[in-house]
Amino acid sequence: MSPPVLILVSRPVVGMSDGRTDGDDGFRLADAGAPQLSVFDLGVTRGDGVFETVLVEGGRATDVDAHLARFARSAHQVDLPEPDHTVWRDAVAAAVAAHPPVGSLSVKLVLTRGIEGTGVPTGWVTAREAPDFAALRVEGVRAIVLDRGYRHDAPATSPWLLLGAKTLSYQVNAAALREAARRGAEEVVFTSSDGFVLEAPTSSVLIREGGHISTPSAELGIVPGTTQRRAFEFFRDEGFETEAVRLRTSSLLRADAIWLVSSVRQAVPVTALDGEPLTVDAPLTARLNRFLSGR
């Protein structure tokens, strides 16, 4: 596997152009194998920042503008300045160009509040070869249902909880996946404390009931899925009705099929929920993944 590529973004947010000189793109290639981050960066001391992960297949970045729009939305939600769309889009392209050609690249964009006391945000882009998820997309994952602890209306009543922002304070997601492993599963479907389906730690949840595909609506404080939106296009083309709604946890039990969808892993069928086997429609899942890959 090739070593990862790192681009440091020196001009990550709008309004930082004062020090700009000719030939300064606002980013530069750096040594991904060397330390590049201060231990005083609020990104690490407070998990204070936002990120996005973009899939690049055959040199082509998927949904870059949708990811950049969500990046800006997350930044706004945590009171960070607006990311400079052009700088980040060009930095992503530069990271892809600097990496040897491979089947799939996972490109990550990170914006932090910067070194404490400076008021200058830190930004970087990494590109690394993505694991091969081909088998997982066929074989699927076992999931458990876990309470995320917040009521479904917390995003509206308590905006300081930052629900729905894609932030670096991600440790609960990792802890939930460790809890799944302890219970003999690989994935988690989070629910609200009052019994609504939310999302998985790093993916959106799609539920099929007959000819109907639904996903939890963004007002519940979940990260609005870029891949989920494209999956809905696929299902409508296939003749399904699609809907973003409030789903009671009980709807998981009635589901004919459940998928977890995300940018790099794409669509992965859930084969069992809390130990109860679920049907997997293999041909439909394969067509969905072909669509998501743009093939």
Added chain:
Amino acid sequence: MSPPVLILVSRPVVGMSDGRTDGDDGFRLADAGAPQLSVFDLGVTRGDGVFETVLVEGGRATDVDAHLARFARSAHQVDLPEPDHTVWRDAVAAAVAAHPPVGSLSVKLVLTRGIEGTGVPTGWVTAREAPDFAALRVEGVRAIVLDRGYRHDAPATSPWLLLGAKTLSYQVNAAALREAARRGAEEVVFTSSDGFVLEAPTSSVLIREGGHISTPSAELGIVPGTTQRRAFEFFRDEGFETEAVRLRTSSLLRADAIWLVSSVRQAVPVTALDGEPLTVDAPLTARLNRFLSGR
């Protein structure tokens, strides 16, 4: 102000002694002004790690063993290996020794899950001159009450939420303080979604009603306060009854006085809660802070 000191801890957890050589203390002084952290460290990409902050006054570290015990407890809660007590205690002493003598030093210990894929935790200690909080300890802060979104029993029912661990995924605390600033205040008292008092973003809450001092009990999913414990010693010496209990939010309204206590800032009186003025007992607060300083 002197530049901060950085100690990189190469042997942060027990069981890493295989590569040990004579004269290797498990840590070394490093350049705090240079980048020392990989952008692939899970401490920054997932806020996946734990920390402690220790006050050093006149060269003497306060409550180091209590902080190290809590550090170990946080690490255990997030499934990190056990921090090497001796290495960290010596690293703290080395950081203090390497810093020019100042009135107060804030010493921070950080342990992360390390660079993704390596399974080797990252550790470091920083020492930097603490801001002068003398005026704040007299003048106090205005606080607002904010819902932290979790029920009081979430720590028991949902351990994957990591409540009570002092982790790097701290962004909600920063967001709550920004919400306070928007409402003309400097601090926040968090409550559970079902109406119990919890803690402040970076301090414990002490409430006085007559001759009674209470603080929320740790089972509610708050960080058990090292400074709160020492403050209780003070209050018992002063003839108060002290108790760690479940406190209804309504008890905030009945309080004769409220303090926020933490390692570096020590005891800060709350002068107003949600805009309602609160009495400040200036002589008692001054004695409390003298006690916490060990003077």
